[in-house]
Amino acid sequence: MASAEKRKADVYFLEVFAGVLEETGAGYRFTYDPNYPVNGGRPIGVQFPLSQAVYEFEHFPGYFDNLVSEGWLRRTQSQTQRIAEEDRFGLLLANGRDLVGAVSILPSKE
Template sequence: MDAFRTAYVYIRNVFAGMLCETDEGYSFSYDEQYLSRQDASAVSLTLPLSEKTYTSKTLFPFFDGLIPEGWLLGVVSRNWKIDVKDRFGLLLAACKDGIGNVSIREERI
């Protein structure tokens, strides 16, 4: 299962895991070092802390919910020239400094 694109997921600015777009859909896995932290928390209730890799044919609802909606989605789509159907691309472009404690990066920092 090769990744087409990868998103690095941060919780409170700490690297927590990787979200990958694959030929079969999407996968999310927590980083081993993150799981060993005393203060580790799950990215969402639907993706509890686990060593297993979560898979889905569609973008996980939690991550899809981070993407702007309405007029702001139109602004993001036009400014970055990303099709509104490219949910992963929108996530990478618009969720670097989102509201809440989760941020998405194209590179590991």
């Protein structure tokens, strides 16, 4: 990534704000919002049990990686949005509002 600024994404599960996925100097981090479990939230996936733990990854987490488009659709998104095909997080930020399933990913409001 050319910029020193790290990107963040708001993660929603069944249209309820669940937590934040962000780039770090060492890779990536996912953290549940403290209010999410209190308000009856459910785990977004098996890899992320409900916890106040910080989930740290050296590489883009497989759970989120599997939400990124593949094949011709990824190529098309990459070309039309001018995002490198290898920039999985960038593609997820640009296209995460319209995912199949219960999870949505939107650029962070912070």
